[in-house]
Each structure stands twice: as C-alpha cells, then as structure tokens.
Amino acid sequence: MPAATPQAAATGVKVGQPAPDFTLTDLDGKTVHLADYKGKTVVLEWFNPGCPFVQKAHREGALKDMAARVADKGVVWLAINSGAAGKQGHGKEANVKARDEFGMKHPILLDETGATGRAYGAERTPHMYVIDPKGIVVYAGAIDSTRGGEPEKDEKVTNHVDVALSELAEGKPISMAQTEAYGCSVKY
Template identity: 80%
Template sequence: MKRCLIAVLLTFSAACNPPGEPSKGAPAQASPEPRGSAAPAASAQAAPAHAAPAAALKIGQPAPEFTLTDLDGKTVSLSDFKGKTVVLEWFNPGCPFVQKAHREGALKDMAARSTDKGIVWLAINSSAAGKQGHGKETNVKAAAEFGMKHPILLDESGVTGKAYGATRTPHMYVIDPKGILIYAGAIDSTRGGEPEKDEKVTNYVEVALTELEAGKPVSTPETESYGCGVKY
C-alpha cells in the first residue's frame, strides 16, 4: 500500500512541474553563489539557464562559425578575424553580474586593453525577444553606460549561444588565431563577489591570453562560469 501511495505522489509531482524543471522532490542544480556583501542580490541570480543544451564544444576544437548583426546593423562573422585572437563575452545588460563586472569588475576596461594589443573582443547577447536584456535600444544604452567600444552582436535566435554551450552571462571564450577554442568559462575567480582581504584574484581570461601570446599551453583551459542564466 505504501509503495502504491508513493508512486501516485511521484506521478502527481511530475505532472505539476513544467517540462524541463525538476520535481519538488528532486534536488535542483544551484546557481553558483557570489561571495562578499557587494555581490549582486540573490534574487538576481538566474536559475539554471534554460534551453541551452549541454555543450558539445570541447577545448581544442574549432570554434563554431557565426554571422550576427551588431548594433549598427553591420553583419559580423567569426571568419572575418581569421588569424587573430578572439574573445567572446556573453552579454546581458540587465544581469547584475554583468553590470558589476562592467562597472567595477574585471570587464571594466579589459576589452579596451586587449583590443589595444590587436585582440578582437566581441560581446554576444542571446536574449530572446521579450526577455531581459533584449533589444537594440537597451544594448545601445548599456554600451554607452559601460563605455563599451567593442561590438555587441545580437543573437536573438540563440543559435550561436547554443552552438557554444553558453549558459551564463558573462560566459567567456578565447579562440586562438587558428580558430581553436582554448578557454571557456568564468572571467575570473571572484564568482561575482568581493574578494576576501589579501585574496589573490585570478583573471582566467587574462591568464589564457598571456600564455597564448607567450606560446605556452593554457594552464586553466576551462572553469565553471557564473552569473545569470542566458535568456534564450
């Protein structure tokens, strides 16, 4: 009798949960927790990104080609930058993690410093219509506020984001001049929070770029990204 009752309850629980969401009895995958009092509010931490398949893209594989439109209506393709190092930054101006990173964190001036060295830096916004961060005007305003000089590319269909397995904003990728993915993951080790006193912060993207320039293999080619779920 007890087994029958449990089976009925499990069936009812599964039916009440929308497709793709865990049942109330199953543990949900937690979002990475930011550290420190200055971290974005907990309510802003996105639930795990929906609709993004498990990334099939592996470190050492060719980066998927894409053609997207920037805020000026110009088409931009990855192949336009053959022979150059490219950094991809998944972007959503409504995400508190993105806002903090651009206002006072690692993304505040890193793109400008990198492009001065000949590195190509592209922000990609995969927010779908009606979702947080979507729309040309929203992104034009954010680019001005954050002082972003590099292109913001609109991926409303989410095709490019899903091809890369992007699940968070910011989610970072480094592609070498041969078009090979050499780094994927978080921008740095802060997880969006304030570092502890005397804590050494590792900027994973900066390390990857430095090692690439020196002809060395990337010592940390992959990390867990943190931030808001991409709004596919």
C-alpha cells in the same frame, strides 16, 4: 547582488575544438562574421545588460576597460547577447544604453534566436571564450576566480581570461583552459 550559480556548459563547443562560425549583426547594423577574424585571437563575452553580474563586471570589475586594453595587443573582443524577445536585456535599445553607460567600444552582437549561444554552450552572462588564431577554443568559462563577481576581503582574484591571453601570446599551453562560468543564466 544575487548569489552566483556556477554551472558548466553541458552542450556546445569544447576546449580544443574549432570555434563554431557565426554571422551576427551588431547594434549599428553591421554584419560580423567570425571567420573574418581568422589569424587573430578572439574573445567572446556572453552579455546581458540587465544582469547584475555583467553590470558589476563592466562598471568596476574584471570587464571594465579590459576589451580596450587587449585590443591594443591585437585581440578582437565581441560581446554576444543571446537573449530572446521579451526576456531581460533583450533588444537593441537596452544594449545601446548599456554600451554607452559602460563605455564599450567593441561590438555587441545580437543573437536573438540563441543559435550561436547554443552552439557554444553559453550558460551564463558573462560566459567567456578565447579563440586562438587558428580558430580553436582554448579557454571557456568564468571571467575570473571570484565565483560570484565580488571578491571576499583579502581574496586574491585571478582573471582567467587575462591569464589565457597572456599564455597564448607567449606560446605557452593554457594552464587553466576551462572553469565554471558564474552569473545570470543566458535568457534564451
């Protein structure tokens, strides 16, 4: 796996601000509008099926079955691919293949213009955002603390999204509301 390059988003939404609204189409042609989920907790995962970090996370890492597990608690999970035409991981066919291979049951939304990714400041895949039921971004950053997708021997790994979701459900402030995302660059 290539070395991680952590980088904070220089532009885009900040933690504590309203989540930028969007309307995108999923792989089945269904229109998904973020505003339709007002009153629910939403997780956004920037996705690229060609990215080794995304592949590892979905096959055996922090993202394996996580969306299904939190869906049982009423959390909406949306993967967004902001890859442009001709770039790694772009296109419906590559994303359908990955959805099937990874066993993903949640929508993968195509943002081919990159407008939604830029509105959020998504820099990496995976780059994660948690939106509270009021529509406020309460977490932005890495899926976990591995800083590269693969834990070192005896490393205690913290799943930042899991922690944020648990604290949000308990009505607590998010203890680590922002981290540096690691992974592949978003292929705008």
